[in-house]
Amino acid sequence: MFRIPFAASLVVLAAAAAGAQERTPLDQFVDGFPLALEKETRAADYNELFRGADPSAYFNMRVSEFLPTAVLPSRVGPMPLAENPMPQIGEIKVDMTSESSLPSPLSLDAFLEQSPGAQAYMVVYKGEIVYEKYPRMRPEDHHVWMSSAKPTASLLIDQLISEGKIDQNAPVTDYLPDFKGTPWDGVTTKDILDMATGMDLEDTSESRFDPDNIARRVYESEFGFPNETRGVEKLRDVLRSTPKREEPGQAFHYASGLTQMLVILAEEVENDRWAQIFDRRVWSKVGAEGALQIHLTPDGIAAAHGLVSSNLRDFARFGMLYTPSWDKIATEKVVTDEILKRIHDEVRSHEFIMAGFDGAVFADFLGSDDFIANSRQWDVLWPDGDMWKGGLMTQGLYVSPDKDLVIVYFNVSNDDHSGHRYARAIATSGLFDE
Template identity: 45%
Template sequence: MSAATAESGNTYLRAVADGYAADDAYQLRADWSLPKFLTVTPAGAYSYLHLAESFPHATIYRAGHVVELPRERATWLNTFAVNWQDKTRNFNDLVTAQDSPLQGVMVVHRGKVIYEEYPGMRPFDNHVWMSNAKPVASLLIAQLEEQGLVDVHKVVADYVPAAKGTAWEGIKLIDVLNMQTGLDLEEGPEQRANPSSSFARFMMAEAGLPNADGELQTHNQALLAIEKLHQPGKAFEYSSANTQMLGLIIEAVTGQRLADVIAERIWMKVGMEGDAQIGLSPQGNAIIHGLISSRLIDMAKFGMLYTPSWSEVSQTRLVSAEMLKDIQTAGQPANYLKGNIGPKLKRLFDEIPRANAYQWDAVFHDGDLYKGGMNGQGLYVSPDNDLVVAWFGNGFSSVPMERAARAVANAVESGLAQKH
């Protein structure tokens, strides 16, 4: 089936699972626009797999030997029932059905790939992480903190001189990490739809487009222009602007470009299968809040750094026990449901996570971690169960993958998996 004539959405993804015809690729690239990238469209799906054709980019280089994770398919996942509200889907059907928007799903348990499907992409394709990239920034900050180069209880202006005289000046790094700055930067459908909002202005500058006033700002100008809304530490107000500020702090402290920091501190130390990419704004800023692009298995390997199987992919422990404990305890539960994202995740998980912290959207009472990305990306890590669930998509399933990943972790923990 031709990609150009296939139906949009799920059928379209199945039609292009083995790659795009040349004519279709040219047309989809020509049809690309920022709104199509931010919504579920065929042009958006094409650019998710070909990020460098839509944004300038820098390469995040790998090095050393490739770690080949063993494959041992867990047959119980084929029929494992996932319940959500009044719906039930088998895990494998949820991933592979014709109506599924999922492009790739991987489950890694104790260092083995126990489930792997690519219904809408090829295993070697690089796919954009969207906001799954945010914990990369928090890991780099945590590493710098352990080295004594960063103090998360100091303020932004201590590291970024350009923040002096702006609303960012006195915000503590811990409040940036936990997305509770009190600035007028919350990200959600309402803010994206309002061209005058601070967040919309930030996004327009990121793409090199004029804002609602016709002004063409640099990415940093739009970021630093965000104003104060209320005191920090009051609510979980999700925003990619927080992560972008972390990127400026990382570059200021290391004196290196973000792509090189990620390569040297993470990508080259893990047995990744391929180089990754990171999108750049017109002024050259690496868009650390979402535009990392890699193979699915390499995103899963990043998740493994937070599990006991970290040694399967890295000779050096990159997420220390102290770092993991900080992530699991640093959030403020009282703030979680104040804002856009907390109530949404309460509905998707059918439970209230303990808190958010260090750029992770949900930290559960059992220590599990979840990070989601726009339009169907996800990374779920269960340190105690030595489990990672990673997925790419172009939309959302009738039974959310968030609920499915949590159910798989609970099944492994309870021993239910072994009974199937």
């Protein structure tokens, strides 16, 4: 039986990442995985699955074999993306992170060739693919987004806010009656969107291995695995039991459990399952090339904090919903100007994000701390309006609404996060200035 508590946050677990495990070159798996690896993955423990070795590669591309999965087909048929290659993108160089064993600085082309964990990279400009490479996977393959999926949850909430169904400044317990009388009293939807709740469920390397910590219990409940002292728990019950750490708004405390609060909130307001809500409101409008996979808890709650899978082009199509080229891949404007304005105008302070555990983590991944803060499930917003969301094992989604630019990438890497550094360098390279 598959018994690994899932870690979908951007935080890199020290124990899991310590020491790069020898692994089979990923290009040997392009045409499929051997049966022995499938068996090894099912028997893998927590560290083995997420340290970036062979079981990580299998799980990242085969989540639907392990978890209940809602499959959202392309309902309007594929809306093809034009191609207009810009090979100079591949020449852009960045410094590697201190953990990297690769030479530094290194061009994007060289990184994709030399990094053993790099699987795919794509840049879309004004609705056209200008750079696309698949060094270690096939274009049609599904790959998990990890925490880069978190904006899917905030998008639905923002739609409900725009429709007047949710007041973002009202206590979330106004919409979740069974949370009344718990420490969630006084926490607003806006606090949850910005991970500013003050609730004690932050994802850190310590919380992952503490059986009494809410963060670990969240992941165990999502897989239906028994907690060491409490047995099998339901996700909603675990979230209700979260203790208060401090007053809301003090600091950014990254937690995948907060994204799941948004999932539960959307389901409560719409009286429907999250995957069906997302299909109706978002994905049914997208001219995707393949099906979107939403992976679920045993009792059917979408793990939208990270367990979403698609091919790379459809990952880019989600990002394009936030750009002026939305009409090249969708039949309806899903991300309204009002929603974009809230993301950008309601961003908190740099001091706020740096006061939490992950502010410094993001700065290290990106190579600088010149960003403003996080906003509405996006990890980082810059003064120029660009947005970035990263995921475990170096997945990434970068969107520049003003430049009409989207950058997406897949990796299997926990011991070198240099892949995150190219997106901002590409966006600010001058190639897309007009």
